[in-house]
Amino acid sequence: MSTEDGARLGLRERKKRETRAMLSWAAVRLTVERGFDRVRVEDIAEAAGVSPRTFNNYFSSKAEAIVARHLDRTLRVAEMLRGRPASEPLWESIAHAARAQFEPPPEAVAHPVTDRRQWIAGVQLMVAEPAMQGEFLRAGALAEAEIAAAVAERTGTDVNRDLYPHLVAAAVTAAGNVAMQHWLRIGPPAEMEQLLSEALAQFAAGLPTP
Amino acid sequence: MSTEDGARLGLRERKKRETRAMLSWAAVRLTVERGFDRVRVEDIAEAAGVSPRTFNNYFSSKAEAIVARHLDRTLRVAEMLRGRPASEPLWESIAHAARAQFEPPPEAVAHPVTDRRQWIAGVQLMVAEPAMQGEFLRAGALAEAEIAAAVAERTGTDVNRDLYPHLVAAAVTAAGNVAMQHWLRIGPPAEMEQLLSEALAQFAAGLPTP
DNA sequence: AACAAAGTTGCGGACTGTGCATATTTGCAT
DNA sequence: ATGCAAATATGCACAGTCCGCAACTTTGTT
Numbered sequence: 072m073s074t075e076d077g078a079r080l081g082l083r084e085r086k087k088r089e090t091r092a093m094l095s096w097a098a099v100r101l102t103v104e105r106g107f108d109r110v111r112v113e114d115i116a117e118a119a120g121v122s123p124r125t126f127n128n129y130f131s132s133k134a135e136a137i138v139a140r141h142l143d144r145t146l147r148v149a150e151m152l153r154g155r156p157a158s159e160p161l162w163e164s165i166a167h168a169a170r171a172q173f174e175p176p177p178e179a180v181a182h183p184v185t186d187r188r189q190w191i192a193g194v195q196l197m198v199a200e201p202a203m204q205g206e207f208l209r210a211g212a213l214a215e216a217e218i219a220a221a222v223a224e225r226t227g228t229d230v231n232r233d234l235y236p237h238l239v240a241a242a243v244t245a246a247g248n249v250a251m252q253h254w255l256r257i258g259p260p261a262e263m264e265q266l267l268s269e270a271l272a273q274f275a276a277g278l279p280t281p
Numbered sequence: 282m283s284t285e286d287g288a289r290l291g292l293r294e295r296k297k298r299e300t301r302a303m304l305s306w307a308a309v310r311l312t313v314e315r316g317f318d319r320v321r322v323e324d325i326a327e328a329a330g331v332s333p334r335t336f337n338n339y340f341s342s343k344a345e346a347i348v349a350r351h352l353d354r355t356l357r358v359a360e361m362l363r364g365r366p367a368s369e370p371l372w373e374s375i376a377h378a379a380r381a382q383f384e385p386p387p388e389a390v391a392h393p394v395t396d397r398r399q400w401i402a403g404v405q406l407m408v409a410e411p412a413m414q415g416e417f418l419r420a421g422a423l424a425e426a427e428i429a430a431a432v433a434e435r436t437g438t439d440v441n442r443d444l445y446p447h448l449v450a451a452a453v454t455a456a457g458n459v460a461m462q463h464w465l466r467i468g469p470p471a472e473m474e475q476l477l478s479e480a481l482a483q484f485a486a487g488l489p490t491p
Numbered sequence: 492a493a494c495a496a497a498g499t500t501g502c503g504g505a506c507t508g509t510g511c512a513t514a515t516t517t518g519c520a521t
Numbered sequence: 522a523t524g525c526a527a528a529t530a531t532g533c534a535c536a537g538t539c540c541g542c543a544a545c546t547t548t549g550t551t
Contacts, residue, residue: 331500
């Protein structure tokens with residue numbers, strides 16, 4: 072779906088996607104600026120130019136709206152993994168695919184952050200919110216199921232019978248999460264992609280004691 | 282705290298613990314019997330013999346009450362890990378400690394399930410609930426932070442600087458989750474502990490392709 | 492026994508999330 | 522261009538959740 076040409080989508084579908092993106096972006100921006108508890112569904116809907124009821128047509132909760140872009144990005148990891156050459160070693164494919172989640176989203180390009188340090192501080196507060204953590208992890212689990220399916224396809228295993236694809240998918244998800252948490256803790260100049268590669272390498276090596 | 286002698290606790294503290302356990306157990310039981318959306322906070326409070334406002338003094342949400350026992354059990358993994366002999370190889374310690382989460386809780390012993398198949402079906406529905414998944418994973422993340430701290434202690438690494446303890450903790454959490462999901466999917470005669478051991482062994486081996 | 496600290500409870504209010512019906516927009520066929 | 526169907530937006534009402542606050546009850550200390 073995400074690779075479909077916009078020219079082939081009707082107006083209806085295009086408007087749906089735009090509305091979804093606007094709601095999600097508004098949710099992220101307001102939450103980072105003000106804090107989770109200071110943003111109501113009504114505020115998000117207003118910022119996106121729709122009614123609160125419409126917000127609920129798209130998302131069941133505020134946290135779900137905030138996490139939507141993250142979900143999109145992590146689902147793309149499964150998609151990218153499916154697109155890697157079949158002959159490529161699994162962990163090499165994974166390393167390439169996993170990077171997809173850290174590419175800058177369109178909104179970040181369209182709305183450059185003027186105060187980067189403040190933005191990061193806001194993000195840190197946002198991810199520390201219990202409801203956000205739950206939703207964030209739940210999105211990760213959804214993507215993980217897709218990654219497991221992709222791993223099963225590549226390795227000839229069965230998601231309904233074997234632990235393996237699930238364990239690999241869990242490792243990929245964990246690597247991404249640990250890299251991001253580490254980055255939020257340490258901040259620049261650490262690079263997200265480098266942290267991710269390191270984490271994946273440690274999993275592939277069997278997590279030997281340093 | 283959990284190892285403290287009950288005789289040393291005041292009435293106040295004892296009653297708090299009992300109330301918490303009653304609320305949590307009532308939440309689990311009613312939800313498994315009726316389904317998540319058919320149980321209100323008021324029902325749980327009534328079943329435990331307290332007011333709804335008191336329920337909220339203990340738990341912020343229904344899901345949190347349901348997941349409380351799981352949180353207790355997974356936190357015990359970190360505790361058990363801290364108690365293993367320092368000379369023991371890390372993954373061996375982990376394998377022993379991780380089993381703690383699958384010991385039958387007191388209530389399960391006190392209230393034997395009469396229809397095991399129906400109970401499992403109810404649990405399956407319960408864990409499929411989105412709010413439950415988020416809370417379940419969030420509890421896992423809390424325990425994971427404790428496990429990471431315990432791993433750091435054993436290996437002389439630093440949770441604020443190194444990825445390693447976090448990655449190991451994530452592997453432990455993932456192994457537990459994957460084992461449980463597999464068990465819920467497959468059911469008896471698969472044994473939870475065996476699945477867990479297998480999952481941990483795969484992580485320690487670097488997740489080689491089968 | 493008197494008093495302080497901790498915990499329970501009732502109440503009110505803001506907010507969430509959902510079902511339902513109506514209004515509006517888009518797509519399709521003629 | 523027009524009429525109609527399908528999809529989407531919106532307003533409304535309501536049950537339920539969660540929290541601040543104050544009054545009451547229970548436990549602990551002196």
